[in-house]
Amino acid sequence: MMSTIDLRGRRPGPRELRQLLPRAEFDVAAAVETVRPICADVQHRGATALYELGERLDGVRPPTLRVPTALLQAALDQLDPQVRAALDEAVTRTRLVHERQLPRSESVPVTEGGHVTNRWVPVDRVGLYVPGGRAVYPSSVVMNVVPAQVAGVGSLAVASPPQRENTGEFAGYPHPTVLAACALLGVDEVYAVGGAQAVAAFAYGFVDESDTAGGEPVECAPVSLVTGPGNIYVAAAKRHLKGLIGIDAEAGPTEIMVLADDTADPVHVAADLISQAEHDPQAASVLVTHSTALADAVATELERRVAATKHSERVAQALAGRQSGVVLVDDLDAGFDVVNAYGAEHLELQIQDAAPLADRVRNAGAVFVGAFAPVSLGDYLAGSNHVLPTGGCACHSSGLSVHSFLRSMQVIDYGPAALREVADQVVALAQAEDLPAHGEAVRARFDA
Missing domain, CATH: 3.40.50.1980 (Nitrogenase molybdenum iron protein domain)
Structure with a gap:
């Protein structure tokens, strides 16, 4: 075998x-050529393109792109008690491990009157992708959402493909167990969008003029980072849009x-x-x-x-x-x-x-x-987290963690004496690099 x-x-x-x-x-480069027009379509036609792509690629047109909050709660209310208990335990254990990953900001004294602080700042907004298709992945909701929440991300949105097999009130929406996991974690911004178009929707944002259930058209604001596993087209869209957005990996x-x-x-x-x-x-x-x-x-x-x-x-x-x-x-x-x-x-x-x-x-x-x-x-x-590097990428990349949702920012605080102490050395290095204005910017602070 x-x-x-x-x-x-x-x-x-x-x-x-x-x-x-x-x-x-796994030829992501070839798949990029397939997803390029899909991403462009979402960029230019927004929600209209997303509805049509759902119908064409997922075999179902969702009733609305954003899943109604009431439906998220209904999915949680109807969830099998054993599955809910297992998800509760998964959240508890995943949160316990990921809370220990939080780095601490620290101020480093470099010289008297001069110090550098290493700050850790969460990403403002993230799009979390939960795949569908051959299996149902409420566990991927846990693995994406928990580290983002622990990191302190202020705005989270989840996208998952609409399921044509769904019936009743869930018809045309993601799998109810995925919706239940979102509700369990307090995530109420969930979209019935899958594949490359979901990555594009997060990257460009969109306004759904046809959905005014809340009184105003639904707006999905662009995100700074997209995480989560998916098929080759999801990976290709991540590669294509990287730079406009940050990504975790091309899984x-x-x-x-x-x-x-x-x-x-x-x-x-x-x-x-x-x-x-x-x-x-x-x-x-x-x-x-x-x-x-x-x-x-x-x-x-x-x-x-x-x-x-x-x-x-x-x-x-x-x-x-x-x-x-x-x-x-x-x-x-x-x-x-x-x-x-x-x-x-x-x-x-x-x-x-x-x-x-x-x-x-x-x-x-x-x-x-x-x-x-x-x-x-x-x-x-x-x-532990199950969103992990594949294809040999473990030699240079890590799995999804709290660090995936944080940025390191350095804050430099020097007083006059501390700057004067190294002024000549700054000038020397600036001249060595043929960038004399760098040195002059320091000298200007001390020249009478």
């Missing part, structure tokens, strides 16, 4: 490993890499590989091991479990794709080479003495240590 890459007897360097390891095809198909030795339980490994494969046919599931016995046992377990799982066709397609596979290595040292070259979104360490060895991981979105920390836990209730 899964292809095998045999690296035993050799230790490729990072560059060669990146070429050898399985990876999903691609989900990934799991499991580094396992002969102490790992093949049932656990197979179940975890399948859990990520059920997201999407392009999802990547990769096992790295030096135990051929484990690899064989996992293969046997996959055959059994894939046939029995609900989304078996989707899972089988993902596991058989070029993005998935088994990587055989000589030992754990070689396994960690593979792990760090790949930079997985989710990395599981199902190895003996996993906790101390976790420090050897340099590149991963999140690391799951031991047999009882599956990726599914991180998706919902670990307290």
